[in-house]
Amino acid sequence: MMENIEGKRIDFNYKWNHGDLFILMENAGKAVSEYITEKYGKNRNILVISGSGNNGGDGIITAHNLDSDNNLKLIVMTRSDGSVSSLSRRAMEKFGNDRIIKNPNTGDIRKMISESDIIVDAIFGTGIRDPVKEPYSSIIEEINLSRAEVISIDVPSGLGTSHSVLPDATVTFTDVKEGMNEKNSGSINVRNIGIDEREINYAGPGDMVYFPKIEKNGHKGQNGKVLIMAGWKFTGAGCMTARAAENALPDLITMLVPKASSTIFSIKLEDQIVGVFNSLNMKNELEKCNAVLTGPGMGISEDSVKVVLAVCKSGKKAVFDADAIHIMAEHRDLINQNMLFTPHSHEFEVLTGTEANRENAEKFSVKYGCTILLKGPADIITNGKKTVISEGGSPRMAMGGTGDILAGLCTGLMARNMDPFHAAVLGSFINKKNGERLEKERSYWFNTYDLLGSMGRTFREYYDFIISNE
Ligand SMILES: NC(=O)C1=CN([C@@H]2O[C@H](COP(=O)(O)OP(=O)(O)OC[C@H]3O[C@@H](n4cnc5c(N)ncnc54)[C@H](OP(=O)(O)O)[C@@H]3O)[C@@H](O)[C@H]2O)[C@H](O)CC1
Ligand SMILES: [K+]
Numbered sequence: 525m526m527e528n529i530e531g532k533r534i535d536f537n538y539k540w541n542h543g544d545l546f547i548l549m550e551n552a553g554k555a556v557s558e559y560i561t562e563k564y565g566k567n568r569n570i571l572v573i574s575g576s577g578n579n580g581g582d583g584i585i586t587a588h589n590l591d592s593d594n595n596l597k598l599i600v601m602t603r604s605d606g607s608v609s610s611l612s613r614r615a616m617e618k619f620g621n622d623r624i625i626k627n628p629n630t631g632d633i634r635k636m637i638s639e640s641d642i643i644v645d646a647i648f649g650t651g652i653r654d655p656v657k658e659p660y661s662s663i664i665e666e667i668n669l670s671r672a673e674v675i676s677i678d679v680p681s682g683l684g685t686s687h688s689v690l691p692d693a694t695v696t697f698t699d700v701k702e703g704m705n706e707k708n709s710g711s712i713n714v715r716n717i718g719i720d721e722r723e724i725n726y727a728g729p730g731d732m733v734y735f736p737k738i739e740k741n742g743h744k745g746q747n748g749k750v751l752i753m754a755g756w757k758f759t760g761a762g763c764m765t766a767r768a769a770e771n772a773l774p775d776l777i778t779m780l781v782p783k784a785s786s787t788i789f790s791i792k793l794e795d796q797i798v799g800v801f802n803s804l805n806m807k808n809e810l811e812k813c814n815a816v817l818t819g820p821g822m823g824i825s826e827d828s829v830k831v832v833l834a835v836c837k838s839g840k841k842a843v844f845d846a847d848a849i850h851i852m853a854e855h856r857d858l859i860n861q862n863m864l865f866t867p868h869s870h871e872f873e874v875l876t877g878t879e880a881n882r883e884n885a886e887k888f889s890v891k892y893g894c895t896i897l898l899k900g901p902a903d904i905i906t907n908g909k910k911t912v913i914s915e916g917g918s919p920r921m922a923m924g925g926t927g928d929i930l931a932g933l934c935t936g937l938m939a940r941n942m943d944p945f946h947a948a949v950l951g952s953f954i955n956k957k958n959g960e961r962l963e964k965e966r967s968y969w970f971n972t973y974d975l976l977g978s979m980g981r982t983f984r985e986y987y988d989f990i991i992s993n994e
Pocket of ligand 2: 579645646647648649676677678679680681
């Protein structure tokens with residue numbers, strides 16, 4: 525079952541790899557026309573009703589393919605300014621602009637529906653917004669009153685609203701869409717339209733669709749607060765997590781550190797809030813934050829165990845890395861769905877008591893409900909329901925500190941309202957692409973400061989790609 529946003533993610537991955545989505549529209553139209561010809565034969569009275577988005581474009585290609593063997597009419601309902609999506613415009617040129625019936629009135633549509641034995645519903649696909657406005661709600665009603673066979677493309681138009689086409693069959697692409705069942709969609713036929721496994725099961729630029737945009741008129745605090753309790757033994761590790769978290773663009777980052785090292789932190793992170801750790805401060809800061817990180821450079825001490833247990837008790841979204849993973853291995857009963865663990869293979873073995881591989885990561889996530897990001901040349905990210913592989917990076921990223929950067933970035937993303945799984949996938953993707961960028965520029969001669977320095981540019985490249993293609 526695929527949510528609409530997941531469909532968008534896959535489209536962006538495809539677009540990044542192949543440049544143009546029109547071939548997918550051609551394949552979608554081919555899949556639907558083949559289904560109709562196989563099921564109903566030729567010489568039928570077919571009416572295709574297309575909306576102004578890409579679902580409509582799939583309908584136009586379907587019409588083009590069925591045109592020569594049937595008595596076919598194509599209606600296109602444009603936007604109020606007469607436009608359609610750019611892919612649909614290309615489909616219209618292919619069909620022949622002058623033969624398209626544009627924006628007929630409801631009476632004419634009713635007549636055309638009554639003269640048809642097959643109706644192809646391409647009004648809305650996954651881009652539907654509730655509520656359905658006129659004239660679309662009346663058209664949907666007329667379709668549902670007709671005795672013709674109705675075939676919906678991708679999803680029944682209006683699904684999830686109070687005006688939904690009730691088709692005899694739906695030809696859907698890549699996977700069944702959210703909310704579809706045999707009752708509201710008729711017989712469901714899933715067709716592959718050329719999306720590669722890599723665009724679905726591997727991290728890619730499309731994962732940016734889960735990254736919340738910065739609102740132009742937003743207010744302070746809206747973009748989340750990060751709490752970090754790390755670097756108590758190795759201050760450098762703690763500082764790197766904070767610098768990495770900044771790249772997710774949260775409004776506030778607070779470090780809680782022991783009194784003895786607070787001066788070092790205050791100097792190195794002069795633009796962040798550095799507080800001195802005590803039980804009361806920790807309780808207050810945990811209440812205020814949207815996501816918390818602990819573990820990197822922390823050491824295992826009475827206090828670090830206290831911190832880890834308090835994080836568990838807080839119920840906040842949390843990232844456990846390094847020493848925190850060792851501590852959590854003794855407290856597995858406290859693991860829940862708000863938690864992300866970012867182990868390398870040895871830490872994974874300590875946490876789970878099993879060999880570090882995909883199957884065991886999935887088993888552990890299912891059992892405890894948490895997300896695992898198992899680090900390696902290819903990161904494995906799983907929440908037990910979904911698993912994504914994140915490849916790439918640079919061999920130079922085996923150096924110390926890159927794990928701290930990844931953990932900090934994931935925490936920042938979780939504070940920005942992302943769930944642990946999508947934060948982990950995007951964090952891993954950006955981290956690896958950032959390493960690749962530096963390797964291209966400098967071969968292997970770069971360090972963790974360089975990674976932190978270029979992360980914003982790497983992030984922006986993919987952010988801009990999504991914004992400019994929406
Ligand atoms: N990878 C794939 O699987 C591909 C799928 N394709 C098909 O594309 C659609 C999704 O296309 P999209 O353009 O995103 O959206 P829709 O066609 O579903 O609908 C958008 C248009 O509908 C208008 N709209 C939306 N809600 C309403 C409403 N309530 N009342 C009136 N009009 C509405 C919307 O209007 P705007 O004013 O916002 O422009 C749009 O015009 C997917 O389902 C597949 O069928 C592609 O072929 C590519 C690959
Ligand atoms: K449809």
